[in-house]
Amino acid sequence: MDVNDSHRRPGDYNTGVIVTSIFFAIVSSGSLMNYFFMLISTKTSSAIEQQQGMVDHILWQDVGLTFIVNSFVFIAAMLLYLHRKKSFYFFLAALVATLIKISFTAIHEGSIAKVFSSADIGGLVVSAVLILVCIYVWRLSRSNTLK
Numbered sequence: 513m514d515v516n517d518s519h520r521r522p523g524d525y526n527t528g529v530i531v532t533s534i535f536f537a538i539v540s541s542g543s544l545m546n547y548f549f550m551l552i553s554t555k556t557s558s559a560i561e562q563q564q565g566m567v568d569h570i571l572w573q574d575v576g577l578t579f580i581v582n583s584f585v586f587i588a589a590m591l592l593y594l595h596r597k598k599s600f601y602f603f604l605a606a607l608v609a610t611l612i613k614i615s616f617t618a619i620h621e622g623s624i625a626k627v628f629s630s631a632d633i634g635g636l637v638v639s640a641v642l643i644l645v646c647i648y649v650w651r652l653s654r655s656n657t658l659k
Contacts (some may be wrong), residue, residue: 536589
């Protein structure tokens with residue numbers, strides 16, 4: 513690590529990188545907290561009870577993969593905030609885990625059509641967003657914005 517790397521001037525930071533990283537950090541941490549509260553069912557409201565009914569029918573592999581995706585995105589967002597090239601690999605790992613989750617859904621349901629249904633289209637949207645973010649971060653690292 514270079515001595516000058518840890519003492520950057522405020523003008524050296526890219527505003528788009530900071531906004532993107534904060535957005536992904538908030539979204540992924542909110543999702544992680546939501547899964548945590550649903551799994552331990554600490555709140556007792558009618559909405560939580562309805563969600564708990566949905567959670568009871570979700571496979572543990574799906575919950576585990578969702579937790580992994582959100583964890584990777586949170587770590588990647590923190591690394592991106594620090595302008596580190598390693599963030600690309602965590603976003604890429606989140607993309608791969610999302611694609612595994614989509615494949616798992618297709619295999620478990622027995623049809624690829626289930627992946628494109630209105631209930632499960634979220635996985636494809638997440639994949640598309642992660643692809644765009646991976647391209648963005650890769651371009652940032654190629655332009656030496658990230659260290």
